[in-house]
Structures are given as structure tokens and as C-alpha cells.
Amino acid sequence: MRKTIFTTLTAAAMLGLAACSGVDEAAVQYDMAEADITQSAADGAMQAEPAAAMSPPQEGAENSTEIPVSKPQIAYKYDYGFRLPSAEIPTAQQAHIALCNQMPDNGCRVLNMSNSGGEGEYGTGNLHLEVAAPKAPAFGERLAEAVDQSGGSQISATIAGEDLSKKIVDTEARLRSRVLLSQRLTELLRTRKGTVAELVEAERAVTDVNEEIDQARSWLKEMRGRVAYSTVIINYYSSAPGSGSFSGPIRESFNDISSMLGYSIGALITLIAVTLPWILLLALAIYLRRRFKGADRTFWGHKIKQDSPAED
Template sequence: MRWTSGSALLVLALATAGCGPAPQGESRSGSEGLTAQERPAAEPAREVVADVASGPAGIAVTAAPGVAFNYHYAFSLPAARISAAQEGHAAACEKLGIARCRITGMRYQLLGEDRVEAMLAFKLDPTLARQFGKEGIAAIQKAEGTLIDAEITGTDAGAEITRLAAERARAQEELARIDRELARSGLPASERAELQRQRAEIAQRIEGARSASSEQRESLANTPMTFDYRSGRAVRGFDAGAPLTSSLDLLAASAQATLAFVLGAIAVLGPPALVALLGLLVWRRFRPRVRRPKAAEVEASD
């Protein structure tokens, strides 16, 4: 066989391509094609470490079409910084615009000295909800606060919409059948009245299914999110859960409770005790003096 220069170049190119590294897409697809049992142990370990390192805010909610999510976060931070944190979250929502974020509720309660509870509720574009929550948590951490509770719940709104659509279709078929019955001539009055009653009931069911379906679509289009704030201690220079910190906090709380009890006892028992003391002094000053008989008078009487 005679080799041409073109054939030699083609063979050289194929050999070079075969010896080179595999394309990135091919190496990745080979790993993704394995089942959960066939994957190397190192891959899930890396995924778990990534989730743990990111904390509660890094929990990735799987994008599930037809699922309506509801986000709830609770924060603990110094009482003096709750108002500013709440205002910052409200400003972040307003910055997104009312088409993508709306404030639906707000509460701020001063329950006592250094005791504050507050709430801020939003409705967000579903595609922005998770990122908005992460940024909200970051703002709390900058204010020396902590995330103490995070809850993300979901309802299968898509399945409910499908069920309501099927129910409405069946009701409309029944409604069409009743309309055909009512269109017949010579229908007895009692039977006509019963058909009209059934028709009104079915029409009410159809309207109820339509309203419920609209509510489910609304839940898919707008994701509720709630921020709860409560006063708590600021972040210390050392672990807040350490025994020394806990002991100091217990000592301060015990001293405060003891002082409050003593002041309360003085406030309750002080006025009656003062009145009793004044009464005793008056009685001692003006009590009747009883003259004691002398010894001579005693002997004379004997």
C-alpha cells in the first residue's frame, strides 16, 4: 500500500487527539452517569462539607416546579440594634421594587428594659427568595446577631392545581348534562326544581374550585418570607456557650432577681411596717400609766 502525504497527516492528527487529555465535558458526564451506589465516596463527602461550611443559609432547596415554598427565619441580636436591622431588611426589599418584593407585615414590641420582639414579613419573587434570605442573615451577623431558627416548608401547589382542574372538568360535564335535561320539553315541575337545585350546587362547586386554583397559582408566583427578631446577648470575644460565660450570665441574672425580690418586698411590706411602728410609738407615748401600790398600803390592807 502506498502512503500519500494527506494520509500521513490524517493519521498524525488522530494519534495526537487520542493521546491528549479527555475533554472536560466527557470526564464530568462519566461521573454523573453513575448511580448513587457506584459514585466514589469522595464526591458526596465534598458535597456535605460544602453544605456544612455554608451553614443554615446555604441549604439549597431543590428547584421543584409546582412547589410553593415558605421561608421563616428567627434572629437573636442586641435589643438596641433590632430596629436598625429591621429597617435594613425593609430597605433591601424596597430596593428590589414592588414587582419582585413587597412588605406585607411589620411589628415592633418593647416588652421591657432590653427586651424587644419584632417581625417583618415579605412576599418575594420565587427566584430571589433564597438569595434574599442569605443576604438577610449576613446583615444580622454584621449587627452582632445570630440566626437561631431557619425553616423552609413547601406545598405541592402544582398537584393541587391539577386536581382542581380535573374536578372542575367533571363538574362542568355534569352541568352540561343538567342543562340538556332542563332543555327538554314537558319536564315535570318537581323534577325541574330538583335539577335547578343540583345545577346551582354544581355551579358553586365550580366557582370554589376556580378560587382555590387561583390561590394556588398565587402561592407559586409569590413566596412568603418572615423575619422574626428577638433581643439577646451580643457576640462575645469568646464562645458564648463556654462555662465561664454561662456562669457569669447566671451570676448576673441571679443578682438581678435577688435585688428585684428585695425591692419588691420592701415596696409591699414597707408601708404596713411603717404604720405599725408609728402606732407603737404613739401607744408608748400616750398609754395610761397605772400607779403601783406602795408597800405600806399593801401591809395596811392585809
Template sequence: MMHIKKLIAPTVLALGLLAGCGGPDSGGIIADRGRPSAAPVMEEATIYGGADQMAADESYGEPIAGPDRPDAEPGAEQYIAYSHSLGLRLPKGGVDAMMQAHVKACREAGTNTCIVINSNVYNSNEDYVSGNMSLRARPDWIETFLGAVDEATETAGGDITSRSTSAEDLTRSIIDTSSRLDAQKILQGRLEGLLERRDGTLGDLLQIERELARVTGEIESIEAQLKALRLRVAMSSLDISYETKREPFSASRGNPLGEAFGDFFYNLSMALGSVITAFAIGLPWLILLGILMFIWLRAIWPWVRRRRKPKA
């Protein structure tokens, strides 16, 4: 029994060290860091708070072709996450109708293709309405949707004020996370094998069980990270902002030019009144200044000149 105990203790220690070697930079335990296996189907309720489970799709989590990189190996599959943003300026009364049409199109596509994250409408006054909407959808669906938005905006008499697309390469993150997951699963299998043999003392078995529980929790965490990364690749994001065109004249904003002509005589009288008021306030000071100037010129200045006159 003592001999078996001496063998189990180094084995547990070696397995513990193996758990720390499953990081992105380790190379001893994972010989093949190739393409990770396809992620299982994710639930919409888990990611977005929806009620229905997302149905299985064969293309879920598959790599999407991205731009060539100088450091990428020839023929290597890449995982690219795309993000789009769009700004629309629409005529009066068109913001709410356009947003509702976009929300309807996304919901009709189904949760496997498009999911509305949020949509908001803000009413500043009766003439100006703004809003925003965020959704996640398949890249091919978003491409078709953006083309339809361009056509609908032009038909409604609106303008596209901004448009941008950004791409994030998640290839290394997905491959490294998958490698960590494989390493932890190998460790989990070895720990389960030790428990099945039930060699060693009760303390040794308890130590193996604690290590197995830790590894199982680590596997669940890594799987969640891998699902989130794959979802970002499979479902691109799109943010749309809406605003109302500002008209030169409107009922809520008034007519500045008409108001200026209508208030012309009122403003003129106000200006003349201000001038008269200023003159009335300054008149006593002008009188006092005139008296001082008269005394200076008639009495003080002649005396000063006589004092400066040289003697004969």
C-alpha cells in the first residue's frame, strides 16, 4: 500500500502541472493545433435573453473567409467577425415607420438568421424624431438587408449620412481557446481514470476529486468562451441610427425670418428707447463736465500761463 501511495502522489502532481500547461503558448501536450471542432448549437436565451432555443445550423461556427494577411499560413482558415454601422436621415414622420419595417424584417427572418438586440425612439418635439437599433445577423443576410435599406431610404426621400464596416480577426483566439479546451479534456479523462481504479488512500482519492472538479469547471468556462467567439463569427453586428431632416420652417421651430420682420418696429423702438435712456443717465455728467471745463479755461489756465511767462 505504501508503494502504491508513493506512485499516486507524483501522478497527481504531474496532472496538476499538466492543467497549467494548456495555455496558448504551451506545446508539450497538444501536438496538433489545427482547426477546432465545430461548436455545439448555442441557445438564444443564454446569449440574448430570448425564450426559444436557436435551431441547429450546419454552418454555425464555420470559419468565414477573410482578407489575406502577411503572417497567415497559405490556405489557413480564418475566423473574421464583422461589425457594421449605418446612419439614416429621413423626412418628417419617416423615422418610426422605417425602424418598424427594419425590426419586422429581422423578426421575419427568424432567430437563426437575425436577432434584434435593442431598438429605441426619441421624440424631441413634433417635428424631430430620432432613434437607434442594434441587431446581430448572418453576414449574407446583412449584405442583402443593407442593399434593401439603401433602396428604401432613397424611395422615402432620405439620405445615408454615414456607413462603416470593421473586421476583427478571431482566428488565433478561437484556435488557442480550442487547444486549451482539448488539454483540459485530456486531463479530465486521466483524472477520471484514476478515480475508477480507486488506488491509494482516501486522502489521495479526495485530492483527485477536488482536482477533477476544478478541471470540470475550467472546461465549462472555456466552452462558454469558445461559444461566444464562434457566435461573433457566425452572427455579424449591425447598428443603425435614425434622425429626422430639419426643415427651414416648421410649426414647432417657427419662422425666424418672418419673426424678424414682424418685430422690426418693436426692436427699433427698443433701440431708440435704450439710446434715450443712456442720454438721460449721462446728461448730468455732461453738464458737470462742461462746468469744470469752463472754470479751467476762464480762471485756471490763464493763471498758469501768466506763471510760465518769462520775466522781462
């Protein structure tokens, strides 16, 4: 009771000082609202302590002073890797999507899927899911069973967790305080009188608090969603058959031979394309020279010497 009277006198003194010194009334009321929130919490704690002391302990309670422990809020991420033939990757992906769709109560949802046939016998794939946290471990076992039926095998499995308990508790506490502050500021804005500038400043303070409330609610929703639904990432790999076997080096040698033969043919085609015009031009020049040269002249223009007939 004394603390309440003291708080009332303090608030009156603050208003008097603000009137005398010309301090902005909106800022004073904003501080008063925050002081009222703190005082309300303190009064509630003071009233709760005598009630807790006067109430008799419940039967079966081991220790009434024990601090309750909240359940850990952990966001899990599962990462699986499977190796199977390249042609079976799309089939395995469709089988895993079917398992996801069969889960009741929207317990699984597909976020992303991709695969690439690659070249030859090599291919890769990826599947991104979100699975209800309690069902995620059993779902991982069903994924491995589906790949076994496609002739593949599991090559990796990783589980990672992030404890969001402290972040969630802090965000909830901040959200409660901001909501209470918004209510107090709205009430003060509704009942107060002042200039237009003061009203605009007060409305701006309410808007800022409401923005903080929306942001805190968004963070809280996102963190709770991560706890409720675990992330499941599935990677699919395939390797060319025969790698590391007897036929592997032979196949690589034939591939090298075919590559070198292709390069040789390509170089020959390029050489012909470059020299063919000049060859045609030279052939035309030779033809014209032979066609129009004198009968008594050689190809190079020298006069042909004719032997005189021998005398009897």
C-alpha cells in the first residue's frame, strides 16, 4: 500500500515538473506507462507471496519451493545419403514422396525436389522434407527400407539439433511486456489532451511498440514451427559401374582412343577448310598457263630449242 501511494506521488511530481519545464508530455507518459508495468509486476509478486505462504501445501508434493523446469524446445535436422543406380533415383524419390503423403494429419510436407540424369551412368538427386518431430526418427527408417527395395543402400546419416528454449522464453517474455505497454499507451492516448504535435508523438510511440509486437510474434511462430516440424534432407548418389574393376581401365583406354581419333579428324577438316581455296586457285593458274602459253615455250616461259635436221 505504501509503495502504491509512493508511486502515485512520484507520477504526480513527474507531471508537475513536466508542466513547469516544458518537457514533451508524450515522453513523460511513455515513461509512466513503463513504470506502471514494472510496478504492476512488483505488486502482483507481493500479493502472490503472502497467498503462497498462507496456502497449505498440497498432498503428494515433495518440495513446494522447487522451481518448475520447462520442456526443452529443440529443432532437429536429419540428413540422409543413399547410393543406388542412376536409373533408380527418380523411382526412389517418388517412393519417398509417397511415404510423405501417406502420413496422416499433415505430418509431412514436401518443400523441394531435384534430380539430374548426368552423363552415362552417373546421376544425383535431392529431396527436402519437413516431418512432424515425434514421427521423424521412424520416418528415416522407412526411407532406408524404400531404398533397399530399389537396389540401393544407405551411405550416411546425420542428426543435428538446436536448442531454442532460451530464445522462445525470452521472446515470449518480451512479447508479453510489449503487449501490456501497448495497451497502457493506447489507454493514455485515448484519455489524454494535448497539442497536435503531442498526439502525433504518442501515436508514433504506439506504432513502434506494435511493430515490435508483430516482429516478436513472427519470430515466435518461426521458432515453434522449427520445433514442431523437423527438417529432413535426402541426397541420392550413383557411380558408374565397373569403377575400380578389371574393365575400368580398358573402358577408359577406349574412351581416350575415341577422343584422340575425334581430335585428329577435326584437325584434318580444319586444315582442308583453310588450304582448299588456295589449292583451287593454284590449279586454276596452272590450267590457264598451259592453255595460253606458246607452243615454242616451256611452262616457265623459256623458248624451246629445236634441233636442225641433219645433212646427208
